[in-house]
Amino acid sequence: xxxxxxxxxxxxxxxxxxxxxxxxxxxxxxxxxxxxxxxxxxxxxxxxxxxxxxxxxxxxxxxxxxxxxxxxxxxxxxxxxxxxxxxxxxxxxxxxxxxxxxxxxxxxxxxxxxxxxxxxxxxxxxxxxxxxxxxxxxxxxxxxxxxxxxxxxxxxxxxxxxxxxxxxxxxxxxxxxxxxxxxxxxxxxxxxxxxxxxxxxxxxxxxxxxxxxxxxxxxxxxxxxxxxxxxxxxxxxxxxxxxxxxxx
Amino acid sequence: xxxxxxxxxxxxxxxxxxxxxxxxxxxxxxxxxxxxxxxxxxxxxxxxxxxxxxxxxxxxxxxxxxxxxxxxxxxxxxxxxxxxxxxxxxxxxxxxxxxxxxxxxxxxxxxxxxxxxxxxxxxxxxxxxxxxxxxxxxxxxxxxxxxxxxxxxxxxxxxxxxxxxxxxxxxxxxxxxxxxxxxxxxxxxxxxxxxxxxxxxxxxxxxxxxxxxxxxxxxxxxxxxxxxxxxxxxxxxxxxxxxxxxxx
DNA sequence: CAGTGGTCTAGACCACATC
DNA sequence: ATGTGGTCTAGACCACTGG
Numbered sequence: 001x002x003x004x005x006x007x008x009x010x011x012x013x014x015x016x017x018x019x020x021x022x023x024x025x026x027x028x029x030x031x032x033x034x035x036x037x038x039x040x041x042x043x044x045x046x047x048x049x050x051x052x053x054x055x056x057x058x059x060x061x062x063x064x065x066x067x068x069x070x071x072x073x074x075x076x077x078x079x080x081x082x083x084x085x086x087x088x089x090x091x092x093x094x095x096x097x098x099x100x101x102x103x104x105x106x107x108x109x110x111x112x113x114x115x116x117x118x119x120x121x122x123x124x125x126x127x128x129x130x131x132x133x134x135x136x137x138x139x140x141x142x143x144x145x146x147x148x149x150x151x152x153x154x155x156x157x158x159x160x161x162x163x164x165x166x167x168x169x170x171x172x173x174x175x176x177x178x179x180x181x182x183x184x185x186x187x188x189x190x191x192x193x194x195x196x197x198x199x200x201x202x203x204x205x206x207x208x209x210x211x212x213x214x215x216x217x218x219x220x221x222x223x224x225x226x227x228x229x230x231x232x233x234x235x236x237x238x239x240x241x242x243x244x245x246x247x248x
Numbered sequence: 249x250x251x252x253x254x255x256x257x258x259x260x261x262x263x264x265x266x267x268x269x270x271x272x273x274x275x276x277x278x279x280x281x282x283x284x285x286x287x288x289x290x291x292x293x294x295x296x297x298x299x300x301x302x303x304x305x306x307x308x309x310x311x312x313x314x315x316x317x318x319x320x321x322x323x324x325x326x327x328x329x330x331x332x333x334x335x336x337x338x339x340x341x342x343x344x345x346x347x348x349x350x351x352x353x354x355x356x357x358x359x360x361x362x363x364x365x366x367x368x369x370x371x372x373x374x375x376x377x378x379x380x381x382x383x384x385x386x387x388x389x390x391x392x393x394x395x396x397x398x399x400x401x402x403x404x405x406x407x408x409x410x411x412x413x414x415x416x417x418x419x420x421x422x423x424x425x426x427x428x429x430x431x432x433x434x435x436x437x438x439x440x441x442x443x444x445x446x447x448x449x450x451x452x453x454x455x456x457x458x459x460x461x462x463x464x465x466x467x468x469x470x471x472x473x474x475x476x477x478x479x480x481x482x483x484x485x486x487x488x489x490x491x492x493x494x495x496x
Numbered sequence: 497c498a499g500t501g502g503t504c505t506a507g508a509c510c511a512c513a514t515c
Numbered sequence: 516a517t518g519t520g521g522t523c524t525a526g527a528c529c530a531c532t533g534g
Binding site: 253254288289290291292295309310311312313 | 502503504505506507510511512513514
């Protein structure tokens with residue numbers, strides 16, 4: 001059986017929360033209740049509720065029952081790193097076009113982000129992303145050389161580079177670091193996104209890496225204002241968010 | 249002793265990573281090594297490394313040693329919810345001025361975010377934030393009525409509302425949900441931040457709640473482009489980030 | 497005060513990586 | 516084949532919440 005006990009329990013609790021059976025502000029059963037009901041040890045139950053806490057669905061304090069914080073669904077990691085999967089998960093139609101793919105030496109920033117020796121070759125890609133036919137994002141990505149050939153071979157309207165890499169060589173993104181800021185549209189941005197120069201864009205720069213920590217890509221994605229919102233939830237015990245000044 | 253075993257181990261490992269003693273891409277000692285070295289059980293060691301994994305510092309795959317992913321420090325939850333603590337942590341001087349504080353009925357959105365009955369009273373605040381004397385952020389916050397009196401009593405240049413609430417009534421933020429997007433500066437934004445109307449701003453809307461899940465405030469913070477960057481790290485096992493279309 | 501979550505132990509078996 | 520992390524058990528004591 002591929003079944004994992006604590007994920008079963010977590011899924012059942014998640015379902016109860018998302019369906020509204022457990023209202024926001026309501027209390028979860030105690031750990032011992034859950035352990036008895038599922039014939040599992042307390043450790044396993046704690047692993048299940050820790051999963052939900054990491055998703056921001058529930059909170060806890062020593063001595064008091066766990067409480068439901070929200071009942072909205074979250075998106076998976078795959079949806080986060082893949083524009084196509086994200087769009088489809090929301091019922092939108094994702095489009096994509098490679099505008100250029102060229103090999104060139106990495107810039108200093110790209111080399112640093114991809115943990116490459118300065119001047120190593122990367123595959124630089126310019127790509128336009130559409131949502132229901134409308135252009136919403138311009139993507140400028142540098143791929144590490146060990147995936148470059150595979151990316152070059154993809155069709156110009158390839159739905160998802162990350163999906164194709166997974167199906168092809170089995171390369172899967174496992175970690176990501178994302179930098180979010182705002183900037184004014186440059187002339188190329190403006191032309192491709194059909195907005196005026198200087199209009200606000202939301203920029204998401206991110207590096208994706210394999211489970212072993214090997215960087216795959218470093219990307220600069222610029223969204224038309226109003227087209228997307230990023231959402232982050234955190235707590236005093238688990239802090240996935242950071243804020244910085246200036247560039248970087 | 250107020251010492252917690254797994255936090256001690258986590259702190260030691262974190263120190264080793266941040267100092268560079270364990271290089272990026274390097275492998276951590278095995279769980280049994282660490283357990284022996286610290287005279288702790290394997291469960292305790294796993295709790296320690298789980299802490300670092302949640303901070304995005306290390307990654308793991310079944311069967312292989314854990315690897316170091318990065319060695320940059322993260323900011324605490326407190327720094328995330330508090331402009332003042334964040335600025336001071338970076339060595340900048342944070343300034344602040346209340347421009348207005350008025351009680352009025354909650355808008356539909358505010359009532360929903362703060363889990364209030366429609367039309368309940370809130371304290372609406374307009375506040376300008378400075379970094380080293382320069383205006384960088386405009387904050388429009390709705391405080392729940394049960395903290396309104398306390399916020400009204402604070403001086404106009406109060407450094408940190410959240411710190412003051414903690415010291416005063418012991419109200420501490422424990423959970424947060426943040427929405428990040430870009431938008432064009434309105435006329436009030438432009439005047440206060442000394443930028444042109446229509447220039448790009450990074451908007452962070454967020455709700456803060458107590459450990460019990462009781463909402464404290466709902467805020468719309470707008471940063472001058474280039475003044476701040478938000479950073480998020482995630483992995484296939486822990487996904488704190490979500491992306492959405494349109495408003496909300 | 498009883499109940500609850502937070503911490504910790506000392507085992508066990510399995511799936512997967514690495515050599 | 517050996518080592519490693521992933522999962523699970525069945526206990527234990529403590530700190531804190533709540534009525």
